[in-house]
Amino acid sequence: MPRLIASTLASAHGLGLDALAAALAANQSALQPNDSPDWPLATAVGRVAELEHQPWPADWQAWDSRATRLAWLGLQGDGFADAVLRARQRHGAARVGLVIGSSASTIGASESAYRQLAADGGFASAQRQPRLHTPHALADFVQQALGLQGPALTVSTACSSGAKALAVGERWLRLQLADAVVVGGIDALSGSLLYGFNALGLLDPQPCRPFDAARRGISIGEAAAYTLLVRDDEAAAGPDEDAVQLLGYGERSDAHHMSSPHPQGLGAEQALDAALARAGLDSAAAIDFVSLHGTGTAANDEVEAALLARRYAGSVHASATKGLSGHTMGAAGLLQALVCVLALQRGLLAGSGPTAAPDPAFGAAFAERWKARPAQRRIRRAASHAFGFGGNNCVLVFGC
Amino acid sequence: MLTRTVQVLAQAAWTPTAAAPRPAPALLAANERRRAPQAVLMALQAAEAAGAGAAVDLGSVATVFASAHGDLAIVDALCRTLADEPLLLSPLRFHHSVHNAASGYFAIGARNREASTAVAAGPWSFGAGWLEAAGQCAAEQRPVLLVGCDTAAPDGPLQSVNDSREALAVALLLAPPGAGGRGVRWQLQPGRFTPPPGNPMAAALGAAPAARLDVPLSAQLGLVIDVEAEGDRESGPA
Numbered sequence: 001m002p003r004l005i006a007s008t009l010a011s012a013h014g015l016g017l018d019a020l021a022a023a024l025a026a027n028q029s030a031l032q033p034n035d036s037p038d039w040p041l042a043t044a045v046g047r048v049a050e051l052e053h054q055p056w057p058a059d060w061q062a063w064d065s066r067a068t069r070l071a072w073l074g075l076q077g078d079g080f081a082d083a084v085l086r087a088r089q090r091h092g093a094a095r096v097g098l099v100i101g102s103s104a105s106t107i108g109a110s111e112s113a114y115r116q117l118a119a120d121g122g123f124a125s126a127q128r129q130p131r132l133h134t135p136h137a138l139a140d141f142v143q144q145a146l147g148l149q150g151p152a153l154t155v156s157t158a159c160s161s162g163a164k165a166l167a168v169g170e171r172w173l174r175l176q177l178a179d180a181v182v183v184g185g186i187d188a189l190s191g192s193l194l195y196g197f198n199a200l201g202l203l204d205p206q207p208c209r210p211f212d213a214a215r216r217g218i219s220i221g222e223a224a225a226y227t228l229l230v231r232d233d234e235a236a237a238g239p240d241e242d243a244v245q246l247l248g249y250g251e252r253s254d255a256h257h258m259s260s261p262h263p264q265g266l267g268a269e270q271a272l273d274a275a276l277a278r279a280g281l282d283s284a285a286a287i288d289f290v291s292l293h294g295t296g297t298a299a300n301d302e303v304e305a306a307l308l309a310r311r312y313a314g315s316v317h318a319s320a321t322k323g324l325s326g327h328t329m330g331a332a333g334l335l336q337a338l339v340c341v342l343a344l345q346r347g348l349l350a351g352s353g354p355t356a357a358p359d360p361a362f363g364a365a366f367a368e369r370w371k372a373r374p375a376q377r378r379i380r381r382a383a384s385h386a387f388g389f390g391g392n393n394c395v396l397v398f399g400c
Numbered sequence: 401m402l403t404r405t406v407q408v409l410a411q412a413a414w415t416p417t418a419a420a421p422r423p424a425p426a427l428l429a430a431n432e433r434r435r436a437p438q439a440v441l442m443a444l445q446a447a448e449a450a451g452a453g454a455a456v457d458l459g460s461v462a463t464v465f466a467s468a469h470g471d472l473a474i475v476d477a478l479c480r481t482l483a484d485e486p487l488l489l490s491p492l493r494f495h496h497s498v499h500n501a502a503s504g505y506f507a508i509g510a511r512n513r514e515a516s517t518a519v520a521a522g523p524w525s526f527g528a529g530w531l532e533a534a535g536q537c538a539a540e541q542r543p544v545l546l547v548g549c550d551t552a553a554p555d556g557p558l559q560s561v562n563d564s565r566e567a568l569a570v571a572l573l574l575a576p577p578g579a580g581g582r583g584v585r586w587q588l589q590p591g592r593f594t595p596p597p598g599n600p601m602a603a604a605l606g607a608a609p610a611a612r613l614d615v616p617l618s619a620q621l622g623l624v625i626d627v628e629a630e631g632d633r634e635s636g637p638a
Contacts, residue, residue, distance in 0.1 A: 039486075094590050094621060103498065110475065114483040114557060122560025130561045134469060135499055135520040149620040151588065153528050154520040156499035164517055168532065171539040176402050177531070177588060191482040196494035198487075251515035253507035259495045267513055389495055390504025392516060 001279075002173050002181075003235040003243040004398075006083035007338050009074055009225035011325050012046035016077035021342050024350040027374050029324050031207035031219050031354075039194045044207040046221025046326025047189060048073065060141075062129045065109035067102075067188035068141050074186070074224025075145060083228055084146050087180040097150040097178035099168045100139035101161030101185045103330035103388075105154070106132055108190035138186050150178045156330065158388030159293075160251075161185065162225065163333025163396055167249040169229045179234070185334025186224040193220050193329060200259065202297050208327070210294035210320040210352065211301050211370060213359040218295045221326020225334040227341075244341045247381070247397045248281070250274025254391025261387060265303040268385065271393040272311060275383070279397040285313040287397070288379035289343045291336040291350065292370075293387045294320020295327055301359070304385065309365035317379075318369045323353030333386035337396060340382035344400040349375040401588050406534050407581035408627075409456060409543070410573040412449035413605070414442050415566065427509030435492065436505060439471035442569035443502035443549040444509060450571035451510075455580070456543045461573070462536055463516040465503045466529025466548040468600040470520075471496070472562065473554050502549065523595035525550070526570075526603040527615040527623050533574055534586055543575040548601040563597055570604040583628040589614075591622050 008016055012030035013023040023030060031044040051069050060072070075081050088096050113127040122128065131140055136154045143152045151172060155165045162185025169181035187193075197203050197218060208219040235243055252274060254267035261268070276284060290312060293304055308318055321339055328335050342348045351374040358370050384396045414423055423445035424433055433441065443465060451458040469475065474497050481489050495501070500518035507516055515536070521528030526548050533546035549569040553562040575581060593616035596603055606613050613625040 107475075107478075110479050110558075111482050113561075114479040117557055118560075120560075122557055128560055130563075131522065133558075133561045134522050136468070136522040136525070140522060143618070149590070149618070151528075151531060151621060152521065152618055153532065155517060156520055157503065157516075157518050158498045158500055168517075168535075171535050175404070175535055175539055177535065191486060192478060192494070192497065195482060195486045195489045196491075196497070199489045199491040199494055201491075251517070253504075253513050253516045255507040255511050255513050257508070258501070258504050259491075270513060388500070389498045390500040390516075390518075391507060392500055392504065 001246050002170055002229045002231055003240060003245045004227040004341060005230055005235055005240040005243045006080050007227040007341055008077035008080040009223055009335060009338055010048055010070060010077060011223040011335065012048055012221055013325065015073065020338065021346060021348055023324055024342065024348055024374055027351040027353060029207055029353045031326055039191050041194055041198055042205050043203040044219040045189060046219060048222055063132060063141050065106050065132060067106045067108055067138060070188045070222055070224045071138050071142055071186050072145065074226055080226055084182055087228060088147060091179040093147055093149040095150055095179040096148045097172050097181040098139055098143050098148050098152040099155060099165040099181060099183050100142060101155045101165035101330045101334060102138050103156060103158045103161055103187050104190050104193055105135045106137040107192050108188060109133060111191045142184060146182060157392040158390060159329055159332055160386040160388035160392045160394040161330035161333065163386035163394035164251060166246060166337060166396060167251060170246060173229065173231050181229045182226060183229055184226045185331035187329035187331045188222045189220060204296055207354050208296035208323050209355045210296040210322055211305060211358045212355045215296045215301060217297055218327045221328040223328040223331040223335050225331055225338055244344045244398050244400050247399045248275040248279030250395045252393050256391050259389055260299055261303045262391065265307045267391055267393045268307055268387055271395040275395040275397045284311040287312060287316060287381050287383045289349050289382040290316055290318045291339045291384040292318055292320040293385040294322055296322060305362040305366045308369050309363060312369055314368050316369050317349045317371050317375055319350050319352045319371050321350050323355055333394060336384040340384050340398045343379055343382045344398060347376050347378045349377060403585050403587045404538050405577050405583055405585050406537050406574045407577060407579045408572055408584055409575050409579060409581040410450045410454040412446050412571045414446045414569045428505065437471040437474050437496050437501065439549050439551050440502045440505050442567060443547045444506055446569040446571035447506060447545060447547050450573045454573050456573060458510045459512045461543045461545045462514045463503060463506060463545045464529055464533040465518045466525050468520055468522055468525040468550050470499050472551045472558055476554050476556055476558050523600050524617050525600040527617045530615065530623060531617065537574045537576055541576045546572045546574060548604055550599045550601050564599045566599050568599050568601045570601050585626040587624055589622050589624045590620060593619055593622055
């Protein structure tokens with residue numbers, strides 16, 4: 001299985017892994033009251049500060065949108081673009097693939113175009129950019145920004161997108177369709193997401209509190225997270241032999257409901273089983289740290305709490321970081337993968353932000369496993385849960 | 401470049417006609433059929449047709465749903481509502497707007513709990529769907545249902561940035577070698593490509609009984625797909 005030899009992100013915590021690590025170590029939430037004039041809703045958001053005021057390269061004028069700005073900003077962290085350049089030089093641009101997981105892509109650009117249509121009823125001339133107004137726009141943009149010519153794909157399965165993008169990258173490497181794969185998870189704040197979750201009654205007016213008895217829903221965040229995936233033998237031959245390894249992944253469907261999880265978490269549990277099997281592990285007891293999907297909605301947290309109590313060891317450190325970063329939608333699966341990277345590489349086990357105590361309804365076994373506060377300890381294996389609309393579930397297992 | 405082989409067990413396509421503007425897939429319950437977006441109905445109709453008579457149960461296959469744009473009428477309605485009266489956005493419309501809507505409805509209708517994904521690659525979306533479906537088939541040695549669907553841009557603002565004017569859904573049931581069906585060899589091939597115009601799924605329709613298809617994946621990379629002649633059928637006479 002492949003290794004993650006370089007990673008970075010831009011999130012509400014700032015740019016780069018150190019900014020994420022500092023927030024996790026301090027259990028410091030980046031959620032702020034929403035003050036956007038475009039989306040006046042009483043909720044908290046995990047917003048990337050000053051994104052709309054960052055300098056924007058003149059060459060990319062036709063690509064200007066909040067989501068592409070976020071994608072671009074994310075590429076600037078942790079020397080990631082240089083690591084991709086080295087992979088390009090080593091293997092050739094046609095052998096470096098790109099998979100981007102995104103739920104809403106650049107829909108915000110289309111929303112904005114609808115607010116200022118031209119006299120002919122079409123998009124205004126500056127916004128008349130066919131390549132920007134499509135779900136593949138972020139991958140198209142990142143492919144050009146990094147000068148990649150290998151296979152490029154957008155995975156869009158709502159909130160499991162970023163996790164599933166890693167699975168696609170693993171398969172491409174195994175099938176020799178590419179020798180290195182840039183895997184990203186990107187979603188920016190947009191009207192669709194804010195008003196959509198508002199319509200579902202799933203926005204917490206306060207910063208979200210996953211697994212809290214008083215939880216009232218999600219807080220939406222935004223992030224662009226990236227990792228560079230190479231085959232294990234490739235990593236072992238160089239300085240990356242200690243890089244975190246993707247040990248397994250499991251992808252399964254609930255076949256139950258479009259926007260509610262299966263009440264017994266059937267698809268989620270089968271995804272966990274599949275991930276463990278692929279990783280060659282007999283049971284979830286082998287997992288030391290798990291980054292929960294933990295959205296803060298009544299239904300998700302109840303189903304996931306039961307899964308945690310049923311399957312993981314009492315000694316596991318389980319936490320949900322969406323109260324720190326917000327729910328970054330299609331980026332969440334990859335953001336949590338980077339939370340696992342920090343756990344494995346730095347021994348930094350994230351806590352659960354604003355949630356003070358778990359809902360007593362989840363029972364003692366859940367309370368034993370779930371952690372409010374971060375901890376520092378060396379671990380060997382980490383898992384991450386990502387569950388999305390459509391009953392689309394993905395579980396990842398990492399090791400070092 | 402490495403060549404791989406898959407077997408095409410079944411294929412189907414669906415496009416609206418004056419007599420049948422909206423399909424009615426049996427996979428959906430009657431109330432869901434009334435409310436579902438056209439792209440979901442078309443995708444499920446094509447999937448159902450490919451599954452009919454195939455030796456593989458649609459409840460047990462992995463699935464890949466490819467679409468450049470999702471349902472453009474839904475995108476149009478969503479953006480209009482957000483521009484005019486955002487608080488009137490309906491929860492149903494919001495969950496219909498996710499790119500994996502057809503994937504989710506198919507899983508429910510076919511009682512399929514296997515891996516399912518939804519992918520996009522702009523004008524290159526059919527090739528991208530093929531790559532993901534045939535790739536999973538080769539990597540996991542299991543049957544994969546590929547469904548591709550794109551709709552027409554509705555009258556209005558989207559037509560200024562989107563040249564799709566017809567709706568088309570295609571479905572291919574793929575399996576690893578040894579499963580019967582018609583053999584198809586495929587490989588990556590660098591080259592120079594221009595984006596195919598119109599409905600991105602039209603790229604799927606060039607497959608004559610024995611033909612070589614060049615399906616672009618991007619401006620610099622394509623797929624070469626070689627469809628074997630009937631006489632080359634793996635299950636046929638030696």
